[in-house]
Amino acid sequence: MKNNIINRRTVLRTSALTILGLSFPSVTWAEQKSNIKMSKHFPNIPPEIIEEVVGKSHFDLDGVKSLVEKRPELSRSVWEWRFGDFESAIGAASHVGRRDIALYLMSKGARPTLFTFTMLGHFNVVKSAIEATPGIQETTGPHGISLLDHAYAGERMKDQMTKSEIESLEQTIDYLSGLGNANGTDYINVSSEEQKKYLGDYKYGQGENDGFTIGVNMRKLLSLGPIGGFGGALYKIGDNLFTYNGTPSVTISFNIQKDKVKSLTLTEPDITLIAEKI
Structure with missing residues (x-):
């Protein structure tokens, strides 16, 4: 009788949790303790993984894929390097001109920014954004890199771009250059x-x-x-x-x-x- 009461209570509790959308796998606490190694950051993703995604987004498409394929939300990773210098994975790919990495991240759910569209040479998007928000072209990206420098970075993979993509990028560069204030702060040169x-x-x-x-x-x-x-x-x-x-x-x-x-x-x-x- 005692075992029946326990089993019935267990069933009732499990049913109630299921109704609330909170059902759990049938693994005992003892089994969990022995088989599952919890990160000290759980349920947050370990920060070293976030850092790795953002770091690899500068140069390593295969490395990014190895991390993002199993966890697509990592495509939206953002890392603070130091002193409030924040950078997203797609921001990293954008300022170094890795359109292949940027496009892959976007296909997995990354949120492109004005800097991304500038690097990709999406002239109409860039022009419309600036006309809608005059002065936004003076805003800098990660590490203080200017909008115009992102456009120049887009030339890095010219050999893999179509003729129309190249023409649109060149149009973007000409447009931003003509604005006169899309090249960032005029810092003092250090020889x-x-x-x-x-x-x-x-x-x-x-x-x-x-x-x-x-x-x-x-x-x-x-x-x-x-x-x-x-x-x-x-x-x-x-x-x-x-x-x-x-x-x-x-x-x-x-x-x-x-x-x-x-x-x-x-x-x-x-x-x-x-x-x-x-």
Whole structure:
């Protein structure tokens, strides 16, 4: 009788949950504990997977497919690199001109932006958006990259584009160039010779990773990253004063004594820290 009562209660409980759309597979708690390894981020997707999707969207179509095919929602991945420099997977593909990756992500549910349509050379879309929202062409994309630079990036895969696609892209470039303000902020140029004085490691704490590396990135711009790691671009806005990778609230200033850099000061809304050059 006791077993019958338990079974009946179990059936009633399961039926009630089913009505509410909350039925569960018939796996005991003991079985779950032994067979399922839960991520500490569950039910959220582990952030390292999000980072990998966005990272690979710059250059690796097969790598992106290996992640997105089994989980199409990853096509909409967005990652914050540092200091509020946000980038989506399709944003990554767009600013490097990987139309193949961008089109694949769109086929899986990614949300294209004005920067995507610009890179793809969709002239009518770009022109209509700017006419509907005058000034939007001055907005920059990930890492502070301009709308016009996204159009130029679209030329990367010209050899795989049709004649009409190329003509539309060229029309887009001509249109944006003619606007005069779609090429981003006019930052101060830093010569390769001037860059040399800033290069090196800077420490702000005793920990092994408590510091920054100032280097030069693939775009030949000064960059700031973790010690020994890759970094985001530094754009010069004043005398030994830079802003970080399109994030206007973050500035980096360098303290110069007797023509040598002694330290940097990083300022963002909640923190100001000084890192000594080592």
